[in-house]
Amino acid sequence: MQSPLRLERRLTQPKWLNWGVPLLSLLGALILGAVVLMATGKNPISVYMRILERGFASTDAFSRTLISATPYAFTGLAASVAFRMGLINIGGEGQLYLGTIGAAFAGIAFADQPTPIIIAAMIICGMLFGGFWASIVGVLKAKFSTNEIITSLMLNYIAAILLDYLIFNSKSYWRDPKSFGFPTGKRLVEGAYWYDMSFGPITVPFGFLVAIIAAGIVWFLYNRTRFGYEVSVIASSPSAARYAGIRTRWKIITVMSLSGALAGLGGASDVGDFRHVLDSKGVQIAGYGYTGIVVAALARLNPISAIFVAVFLGGLSNAGYALQGPDFPSGLVGTLQGLILFTAVAGEILTRYRIKRQTHVAEGASS
Amino acid sequence: MNNNILVIILASGVFYGTPIFFAALGELFTERSGVLNLGVEGMMLMGGVSAVWASQHIPGSSWFVVLCSILIGAFAGSLVAALHAFLCITLRTNQTVAGLSITIFAGGLGLSSYFANVWDVASESVKHPIRILNPAGLSDAPIVGPIIFHQTILTYLSWVLCGLSLIYLFRTRTGLKLRAVGESPQTADAMGINVVKYRYIHTILGGALAGIGGTYYSLTIVPQWVDGVTKGAGWIAIALVIFGFWRPDLTLLGAYLFGALQSLGLILKARNIEINGSLLDAMPFIMTVVVLVLVSGGWAHKRLQAPASLGVPYEREER
Numbered sequence: 001m002q003s004p005l006r007l008e009r010r011l012t013q014p015k016w017l018n019w020g021v022p023l024l025s026l027l028g029a030l031i032l033g034a035v036v037l038m039a040t041g042k043n044p045i046s047v048y049m050r051i052l053e054r055g056f057a058s059t060d061a062f063s064r065t066l067i068s069a070t071p072y073a074f075t076g077l078a079a080s081v082a083f084r085m086g087l088i089n090i091g092g093e094g095q096l097y098l099g100t101i102g103a104a105f106a107g108i109a110f111a112d113q114p115t116p117i118i119i120a121a122m123i124i125c126g127m128l129f130g131g132f133w134a135s136i137v138g139v140l141k142a143k144f145s146t147n148e149i150i151t152s153l154m155l156n157y158i159a160a161i162l163l164d165y166l167i168f169n170s171k172s173y174w175r176d177p178k179s180f181g182f183p184t185g186k187r188l189v190e191g192a193y194w195y196d197m198s199f200g201p202i203t204v205p206f207g208f209l210v211a212i213i214a215a216g217i218v219w220f221l222y223n224r225t226r227f228g229y230e231v232s233v234i235a236s237s238p239s240a241a242r243y244a245g246i247r248t249r250w251k252i253i254t255v256m257s258l259s260g261a262l263a264g265l266g267g268a269s270d271v272g273d274f275r276h277v278l279d280s281k282g283v284q285i286a287g288y289g290y291t292g293i294v295v296a297a298l299a300r301l302n303p304i305s306a307i308f309v310a311v312f313l314g315g316l317s318n319a320g321y322a323l324q325g326p327d328f329p330s331g332l333v334g335t336l337q338g339l340i341l342f343t344a345v346a347g348e349i350l351t352r353y354r355i356k357r358q359t360h361v362a363e364g365a366s367s
Numbered sequence: 368m369n370n371n372i373l374v375i376i377l378a379s380g381v382f383y384g385t386p387i388f389f390a391a392l393g394e395l396f397t398e399r400s401g402v403l404n405l406g407v408e409g410m411m412l413m414g415g416v417s418a419v420w421a422s423q424h425i426p427g428s429s430w431f432v433v434l435c436s437i438l439i440g441a442f443a444g445s446l447v448a449a450l451h452a453f454l455c456i457t458l459r460t461n462q463t464v465a466g467l468s469i470t471i472f473a474g475g476l477g478l479s480s481y482f483a484n485v486w487d488v489a490s491e492s493v494k495h496p497i498r499i500l501n502p503a504g505l506s507d508a509p510i511v512g513p514i515i516f517h518q519t520i521l522t523y524l525s526w527v528l529c530g531l532s533l534i535y536l537f538r539t540r541t542g543l544k545l546r547a548v549g550e551s552p553q554t555a556d557a558m559g560i561n562v563v564k565y566r567y568i569h570t571i572l573g574g575a576l577a578g579i580g581g582t583y584y585s586l587t588i589v590p591q592w593v594d595g596v597t598k599g600a601g602w603i604a605i606a607l608v609i610f611g612f613w614r615p616d617l618t619l620l621g622a623y624l625f626g627a628l629q630s631l632g633l634i635l636k637a638r639n640i641e642i643n644g645s646l647l648d649a650m651p652f653i654m655t656v657v658v659l660v661l662v663s664g665g666w667a668h669k670r671l672q673a674p675a676s677l678g679v680p681y682e683r684e685e686r
Contacts, residue, residue: 040482158653338478
């Protein structure tokens, strides 16, 4: 097996990789996406130009992009928090559903309170519900070392069935008793709508600010506290962590719950900022949780970068909604997101290896 | 007698379990070679959508079209698997993340949905579905009739494959080498086995089987294209491999158990038995978690473990 190129392990990680890898990944994804587009008879340049135009090019479009970006920021943070300890939580989707259930509950139950109290209650309930859902995975992992990838994913499907049950198959607290024909959830009172903040011509949803604050807290927690240090020890060597007396099992449960709480917060923001109702089908079609994984991978698990990546992917899907039609079919945005994830994953190789041209001298020197 | 509820449950267990078995058998081969493939769901969906396209566009007799659709479904699955193999084996990326990205890229919100739109396959029902056979006219025979003789060609194929894979894995030299690659690639390499080749072949084979599983959904169970038609079956298949202790025969039984669970809701509803439908729908997923907990802890974990090098990229330089 003679390949013209060979991989050589890097001993140090140069700084340029932190921004170089995501940028190269994006470029690679755009090129691969162009191949898919051309193979299906579309002009990639015009598709990309229209995405740029509808996602970012006007203040109006950018305001809408921020609405799409907000849930991605939360699920991206949720995924990063877990991945940094080596916990592959792909249950962000279901944890976000539970967050919408919790937040809608609080919004309905506290309807006659002043707005700040309703918002606080929605945030707390969303985080509690999402955190609880993820803690199931954490407890099973800690107690029985059950594979968290599969359990968290199974809980996504169970959460989806639970959502449908609350709206369509039962007379639950969330369902509007006055809805005839097609059942819907109870609409929240206007006092439960989250604020829209205006910065000049751009409207920023309140949830987006919460996401920025959450990213700051996560950054501090993981980079400046004993907790974060212990998490990184567990990530790099579980056995070393055990010898050092770090309570690994307890950390698994805590980090999973934290991750779920962040995803749940995304659900709360989805109800408070955007839908104002428990919308079973709408939130399921969006696929926020799975996109969160793309966000985390492209941000290289950095909470601050996750916010920027979320805005970028938010623009992509906002443009997708705006342009959806015969020459911009649904599934295109998901495909592009998948390609970005691919190239981000493949790009990680640059952080671990140097690519060298194969020569006999190099081979002799490396052995 | 064939109206007995137990017979119906067993017959639907086989009917709905068959695609899960195909996907799980594929994953079994892949994992035996030491590669973890979490992209099964995406490969099934790509297989499913390509098979529907083939079924609508290939001219010819029904049998010929069905055969071509199955082959094209398998081919589409194996193409996606080749991508996974490239990421995991050649680029040595994290196999978990690579598999996830495959499912996100190809899955219900991604490429399979895009192709379905571009090819416009969802607008009409499938012209040549894979029909239920009635070999030897025995489908009315008591008990065995519905269970064994009221199935599609793919079910019979799956039984043949189950037997062949048992022989392959445990009775042939190549199978032994495959297991060696999964357990200890360093040793296998020292024995002169081409680790990279074994891993590529079995990952691609796994994708082909997943593609056939997806084809069963879009050409037999539904039979029409719906985005995300497999509804998590790919993930259940991954769990089944663990449940089946990486053995084809146990995996087959597990697949039928899950097939029966999936159909239980429909069967009870048809008999007007009052039961919470949502709970029944959630049953396969709840059971997957329960089963995983059972096989993760306790004696099972110690006795029958995963291939030792599962999920670990092989780097030849680091000997």
